[in-house]
Amino acid sequence: MTQRIKICFYFVLALILLLSLRLIYVQILQGVYYSEIAEKQYRQKVKTEGLRGEILDRNGKLLAKSVESFSVYFRPKEFKNSKSSVQKLENLLNFKVSQNALKKDFLWIERKLLPQEVEELSQSKIKGIGLVSEQKRYYPNGALACYLLGSVGMDHHGLSGIEQTFDTFLSGKSQTLDQWKDGKGRKFLDYTTEDAAQISQKNLSNTVILSVDRALQYIAEKEIEKGVEENDAVSGIILIQNPHTGELLAMASHPGFDPNNMEKTKYLEEAYLQNGMVNHIYEPGSTFKVVAFAAALEEKKFTLEELINCENGNWKIGKLNIHDHEPSGVISFQEVLEKSSNIGSAKIGLRLGKDLFFKYALAFGFGAKTGILLPGESQGLLRHPQTWSQNSLPTLAFGQEIGVTPLQLIGAFSSIANGGFLMEPHIVKELRRTELGKTTKTLFPPQIIRRVVSDKTAHLLKNMLVQVIKSGTGTEAQMEHYSAAGKTGTAQKIDPTTKQYSKSKYIASFCGFAPAHNPELVCLVILDEPKKTYWGGTTAAPIFSRVMSRSLALLEIPKEKKQPLALALKK
Structure with missing residues (x-):
């Protein structure tokens, strides 16, 4: 009996010793490991997307930001398919529970709703329905500058415009946050997008500051919308540029879209991604005549008073027939531009010759990308002289057989306004990066590409x-308080x-600057297929007058004392 007790005693003692050793191993040697496993049962590390940076105008006015939103998901296996639950879903989300939906494991019902849109749903506590906190891009001004700003997709990455160009810069730094659960796996302490945003802003915040002025952008958009409607045009564009810095102050296109409601856009698939101001190629017509005239003056091929025979409005050269809308006889070099004579311009081009004309077209920036920080820019269409026909030079001189972008054309006029320098066009004024409380700035100072013509x-x-x-084809561009200089364009x-x-579809345009002798702004107006009348001088020029009058006044440019005579007589 005693022997049995001893055996049992030593057995229990050995068992206790083994258990003690095991406890020492588990609690001390492997304590950290098992603590982490236990912690994972009630705490989960969740990686969140960083807060996307803001886009501001030149004066710090908000153009785009990211806000908290909620996406609604449906897990059919957890859903109680009762009449009351089904009715709640239909009332709150207009979602009908179909048999097909019940067969799935998971599906999204709505994506990126604002907090107020899900407030009632969050209180309804319908099993199988859940909310996920996400970012949503918000554009406080609606459609304002929509083609410039662009838009983002469901993954919160840029699809077009500034959002695409600076997608990497704007994308926030991802954060790792704790999500706490109880014994049954239910969340009792959760994070929101706002939590992530606060942490993100402490660590990293990137901001893009544009060169555009929100107030000028508003003026341009309202006036081009009015101009398109008045002239029954298909679409329209307005650009406003500072000729001395190359900064774009407004880039307006109508019709537009509201990037807050991309699903409601009227455009065909991906049409809203195209920015016609930088990628649309068109024949400029008479606005392009400034190239031939600038080259002729610079190369001393003509004097201002030299006479040119404009053939009474009809001239045949080889197999080419050139017509003027208003017949003229023998007029001076400067009157050819004033009256916008195609025949006179063709003769100027012919005297210049292929090589010189091509040289100056390139010098003014045509046939090459400007390098603006926007996606999808076109280089236009300027063929090499070796491929020209006998008709090419005279027709190029009045703006046919060439494709330009609106951005290229306004750049050419800016070079005339500023004394002969082709400037690099800027749409971004500053990139601002804040990390761990320290802010660094990347500035975009004015860049002269080259001198095109002399100051003279x-x-x-x-x-x-x-x-x-004053007295030519652009009289309707006159303003009451400011002088202006510019050129009309009417292109088939x-x-x-x-x-x-x-014979029925035209592009009407006007490009000019003001005040005439001390230019502050350059403005280009384009109307695509105006139907009431197609002349640039009667469609686009009045829009130029309204836009520039309002813009110069807004910028507090001093008014000029003398009122143009023709405008006074018109009144």
Whole structure:
């Protein structure tokens, strides 16, 4: 009996010793490991997307930011398919529980709803329905500058515009947050997008500051919308540029879209991604005549008073027939521009010759990308002289056989306004990066690409463009309190069916600057297929007048004392 007790005693003692050793191993040697496993049962590490940075105008006005939103999901296996639950879903989310939906493991019902839109749903406590906190891009001004700003997709990455160009810069730094659960796996302490945002802003915050002025952008958009409607046009564009810095102060296109409601856009698939101000190629017509005139003056091929025979409005050269909308006989070099004679311009181009004309077209920035920080920019279409026909040079001189972008054209006029320098166009003024309380700035100072013409040539051409508005084809561009200089443009569109110039479809335009002798702003107005009348001088020029009058006044540019005579007589 005693032996049995001893055996049992030693057995129990050995068992206790083994258990003690095991406890020492588990609690001391492996304590950290098992603590982490236990902790994972009630605490989960969740990686969140960083807060996307803001986009501001040049004065710090908000153009785009990210806000908290909620996406609603449906787990059919957890859903109690009762009449009351089904009715709640239909009332709150307009979601009908179909048999097909019940067969799935998971599906999204709505994505990125604002907090007020899910407030009632969050209180309803319907089993199988859950909310996930996400970011949503918010554009406080709606459609304002929509093509410039662009938009983001469901993954919160840029699809177009500034959002695409600076997607990496704007994308916030991801954060790892704790999500706490009870014994049954239910969340009792959760994070929100706002939590992530606060942490993100402490660590990293990137901001893009644009060169555009929100107030000027608003003026441009309202006036182009009005102009398109007044002239029954298909679409329209307005650009406003500072000629001395190259900064774009407004980039407006109508019709537009509201990036807050992309699903409601009227455009065909991905049409809203296209920014016609940088990628639309069109024949400029008479606005392009400034290239031939600038080259002729710079190369001393003509003087201002030299006479040119404009053939009474009809001239045949080889197989090419050139017409003027208003017949003229023998007129001076500067009157050719004032009256916008195609025949006179063709003769100027012919005297210049292929090589010189091509040289100056390139110098003014045509046929090459400007390098603006926007996606999808086109280089336009300027063929090499070796591929030109006998008709190419005379027709190029009045703006046919060439494709330009609106951005290229306004850049050419800015070079005349500023004394002869082609400036690099800027849409971004500053990139601001804040990390761990320290802010660094990347600035975009004005960049001169090259001198195109001398200051003397620019001055002479500027005076000629003043006459276009005073007594030529651009009289309706006149303003009450400011002088202006500019050029009208009326270009036939190519008929896609016949591959010939259409007799009914035109692009009407006007490009100019003001005040004429001390230019502060350059403005380009384009109307696509105006139907009431198609002349640039009667459609686009009045829009230019309204836009520039309002813009110069807004910028508090001093008014000029003398009122243009023609405008006074018109009144």
